[in-house]
Amino acid sequence: MNWVGLQMLRNDRAKFAAMIVAVSLAVFLMQNQAAILATMLSMTAAQIRDVQDADLWVTEPDVECFDQVKPMRDIQLLRVRGVAGIAWAAPLLKIDAIGRSEGGRLNTVTLLGIDDASLAGLPQKMRVGRADAIRELDTAIIDPGGHELFFPGEPFRAGRSVRIRNRRLRIVGVSDIAAPFTGLPMLHTSRSTAAAFNLGEQHMTSFILARSAPGSRPEALCQKINTLGGLRARTTEQFAADAMWFYGSQGVPMLFMVTITIGLIVGAAITGQTFLMFIKENARPISMLKVVGTTDRQLGTMILLQGAVVLALGSCFGSGIAAAVCNVIRTQPFLRSLYLPWEIALGTCFALASVTGIALYASFRHVRGLEPAAVFR
Amino acid sequence: MTPSDSTAVLCTGIRKHFGEDDARVEVLRGVDYTVRRGELSFLVGPSGCGKTTLISVIAGLLETSSGEVSLFGNPLARMPHPERVLFRRSHLGFVFQQYNLLQALTAAENAAIPLLAAGVRRREAVDRAAALLDRLGLGSKTGSYPRQLSGGQQQRVALARALVHEPRLIICDEPTAALDHATGEAVMELLASAAVHPDRAVIVVTHDSRVFHFADVIARMDDGHITHVEPGQRTVANPHPGSSRNSHPSA
Numbered sequence: 153m154n155w156v157g158l159q160m161l162r163n164d165r166a167k168f169a170a171m172i173v174a175v176s177l178a179v180f181l182m183q184n185q186a187a188i189l190a191t192m193l194s195m196t197a198a199q200i201r202d203v204q205d206a207d208l209w210v211t212e213p214d215v216e217c218f219d220q221v222k223p224m225r226d227i228q229l230l231r232v233r234g235v236a237g238i239a240w241a242a243p244l245l246k247i248d249a250i251g252r253s254e255g256g257r258l259n260t261v262t263l264l265g266i267d268d269a270s271l272a273g274l275p276q277k278m279r280v281g282r283a284d285a286i287r288e289l290d291t292a293i294i295d296p297g298g299h300e301l302f303f304p305g306e307p308f309r310a311g312r313s314v315r316i317r318n319r320r321l322r323i324v325g326v327s328d329i330a331a332p333f334t335g336l337p338m339l340h341t342s343r344s345t346a347a348a349f350n351l352g353e354q355h356m357t358s359f360i361l362a363r364s365a366p367g368s369r370p371e372a373l374c375q376k377i378n379t380l381g382g383l384r385a386r387t388t389e390q391f392a393a394d395a396m397w398f399y400g401s402q403g404v405p406m407l408f409m410v411t412i413t414i415g416l417i418v419g420a421a422i423t424g425q426t427f428l429m430f431i432k433e434n435a436r437p438i439s440m441l442k443v444v445g446t447t448d449r450q451l452g453t454m455i456l457l458q459g460a461v462v463l464a465l466g467s468c469f470g471s472g473i474a475a476a477v478c479n480v481i482r483t484q485p486f487l488r489s490l491y492l493p494w495e496i497a498l499g500t501c502f503a504l505a506s507v508t509g510i511a512l513y514a515s516f517r518h519v520r521g522l523e524p525a526a527v528f529r
Numbered sequence: 530m531t532p533s534d535s536t537a538v539l540c541t542g543i544r545k546h547f548g549e550d551d552a553r554v555e556v557l558r559g560v561d562y563t564v565r566r567g568e569l570s571f572l573v574g575p576s577g578c579g580k581t582t583l584i585s586v587i588a589g590l591l592e593t594s595s596g597e598v599s600l601f602g603n604p605l606a607r608m609p610h611p612e613r614v615l616f617r618r619s620h621l622g623f624v625f626q627q628y629n630l631l632q633a634l635t636a637a638e639n640a641a642i643p644l645l646a647a648g649v650r651r652r653e654a655v656d657r658a659a660a661l662l663d664r665l666g667l668g669s670k671t672g673s674y675p676r677q678l679s680g681g682q683q684q685r686v687a688l689a690r691a692l693v694h695e696p697r698l699i700i701c702d703e704p705t706a707a708l709d710h711a712t713g714e715a716v717m718e719l720l721a722s723a724a725v726h727p728d729r730a731v732i733v734v735t736h737d738s739r740v741f742h743f744a745d746v747i748a749r750m751d752d753g754h755i756t757h758v759e760p761g762q763r764t765v766a767n768p769h770p771g772s773s774r775n776s777h778p779s780a
Contacts, residue, residue, distance in 0.1 A: 154646055158635065203569070381778035383713045400688030440629040443590060445618020447611065525627060528702045 153446055157454030158461065167430045168462070171423050175466020175504065176473065178419020182412050182500040183474035187492040189408040195489055196399040198330035200269045201339070203244075206361035207370050209391040210241070210377055213384040216393035220336060221246050223355035224449025228383060232360050235376050236375055237368030242272035243357040245346045247404075251321075251337065253302035259315065261298065261337045264272045265356070275340055281325020282311045285396060286342050293325040294483040298337025310385030314339070317349050331489040333399065363528045412500075423466070424511025427459060431515040433523055442524035451519050459512040467501040536602070537698055537730035538564040538587055541598035543778055546581055553658040556582045557776075559596070562666045564746075567727040569720075571741060571761065572734045574750035575733035578733045584700050587732070588621055589613045606678075622691030624720070626703035628683040630690075635660060636672040636682075640689035647694065656707070665719060681712035688720060699724050701733040705740055715755055717743045 161168055199218045200209065210232050212222040232241040245265030254256050266273050266286065274283045279296060286293060292314070299308055308326040315321070321341065332338050347356050364370045364386075372386045376386035386394065431438070438451065475492055482490045501513075531557040545557040556579045564570045572580050587598055589605045593711045598605045600620065608616060622643070644654035660672040665685050675683055684704060689717040691699050704720065705713030717740045724731050734745070741747060744761030 155651055156631065156638075156642065157647060159633040159638075160631060163631075290738070296588065343578070422574045436627075436629060437631050438632075440623075440625070441642070441646070442614075443623055444643050444646055445614055445621075447614050463571060523590075525581075525588075525590040527625060 153450045154457045161458045171426045171462045172466045174422035176470040179470025180473045181415035185411045186496045193396045195333040197395045200392045202329045208362040210385045215493035216398040221358045223247045224357045239365040240364040241362040242267035242270045244359040246358040249316050251316045268342045269278040274326035277328035279326040279328045280308045283405040284446040285324040291324045292321045293327045299440050300485040353459035420507035439524050439527040539567045539599040541597050549676050559589050564730045569731045569745045571744035571747045578750045579753045620697045622696035622699040624701040624704045626706045628687045634744045636686045642696040651777045699731045705737045
């Protein structure tokens with residue numbers, strides 16, 4: 153009988169198509185908005201997670217995220233290095249400055265000064281050039297979004313330059329780091345080069361990157377460092393989570409949740425209403441099926457299967473569109489970090505299925521309540 | 530009235546009302562009705578006299594307010610609802626005025642529905658239905674959809690659907706009402722030849738007096754009662770066509 157149910161669904165092409173379109177659009181809208189939200193939140197932690205050689209971040213106690221910079225005294229680096237279980241610790245200097253390209257394009261840039269000796273925190277992946285080329289004085293590597301801002305429309309290449317505070321910084325490569333939340337160009341350079349731009353600042357350490365020694369637990373080391381006083385140590389994931397929480401608690405997710413909820417309600421309402429209409433319009437054939445001895449269980453399975461087919465097809469189309477749109481958008485250098493986590497794809501489909509399930513249940517109740525004798529009238 | 534082995538349908542003192550208090554409507558007011566195996570029984574009467582309610586009660590689709598229905602010695606009142614559905618699926622076939630064919634299915638698939646409901650594999654069910662349609666003269670139309678068939682052809686598909694699982698009782702509700710005279714005559718001819726069987730009873734509800742001559746027995750209803758039962762022309766013309774057609778107690 154399930155086959156009969158599917159044939160009935162297929163035969164009512166207008167409603168079948170309407171339900172699939174409704175599910176597809178709802179799934180697309182929810183996945184798209186949820187993906188943007190997830191991407192935005194992950195971008196707030198992108199610069200933290202991009203540093204893969206260190207597993208500990210040490211900051212001033214008040215610092216909540218990567219974009220909050222409170223310079224630390226150099227002595228703090230030595231204190232961290234003195235903690236038993238720390239394999240190595242290196243400074244990272246972060247400066248915001250105004251940069252100007254050869255073509256005259258102005259942009260605020262984030263300059264990251266990497267420890268000259270260890271190069272700890274250097275980008276792991278490059279699109280153009282070699283990362284360790286920044287050992288040379290007054291050189292930097294730029295992220296793809298920054299390259300697009302300074303040299304719009306031009307192919308990625310080394311050899312260009314950016315002038316910051318009347319000092320020329322030669323671009324020796326293009327990194328492949330995640331897009332920053334701020335959208336500002338991200339320039340990785342040596343700490344000694346960056347220090348030259350840090351005018352008027354006495355302290356040249358924004359963060360301390362550290363690596364736990366084999367056999368040491370990063371969380372335990374964080375506790376040890378925190379007991380030193382005046383420092384706050386977090387594992388990479390803890391710091392990333394703090395950064396996401398910091399931005400996430402400022403209300404932006406609420407705006408996305410409103411859109412996602414509207415997508416869920418509208419999608420489920422249209423799908424549910426259309427499905428219920430489909431069942432009601434087929435009341436007579438269903439009554440006939442009841443008369444010839446189709447059981448309530450068979451009819452229930454039939455309805456469940458019809459609903460499942462609509463949801464499955466709609467979810468596949470919607471997810472496919474969402475993934476395709478995501479892939480198109482991420483070709484833009486600034487939006488290269490946009491991604492659609494499978495958890496979101498699955499979660500949105502499940503959420504829609506759950507709400508639409510109410511309509512399926514209502515449809516089943518309607519079918520159960522159908523008076524089979526009505527078929528004689 | 531006591532059932533015998535030859536009794537297919539035995540209705541005793543059937544009462545049925547709808548609504549309560551001021552809205553209460555008595556539709557059946559103590560109906561006694563018997564149909565024997567091998568009998569083609571016509572249930573006739575004016576609109577609103579209770580014919581459709583009576584066949585709904587006989588089919589177990591409506592509960593009686595009082596009285597008892599027994600089909601082939603099985604009292605319906607003693608069957609729980611799920612068992613009644615399965616009994617209906619196995620032992621009853623239906624032909625409706627409006628055919629009630631599923632537009633999404635071909636003629637053979639429509640005719641196969643009772644088999645599909647009984648869990649027969651689709652291929653086997655459709656093959657059996659197609660073979661039956663062939664016997665009913667629709668061999669070339671098994672793959673046609675209802676919209677591609679004439680009214681008479683659709684009713685023949687409905688007849689195949691009623692016969693395909695070899696039920697013991699076939700209930701037809703105004704099978705010729707939507708057809709012109711010639712087509713109605715042809716459908717009734719087919720019904721009388723294909724459906725009537727010594728171990729099977731057929732009840733036909735109809736207004737169409739032009740087809741009364743197919744009946745073995747004609748039960749006339751009015752105002753919720755069976756007012757008169759008479760032998761049909763087939764019985765008169767052919768007094769020994771079945772096992773017991775000319776021995777109807779009411780007749």
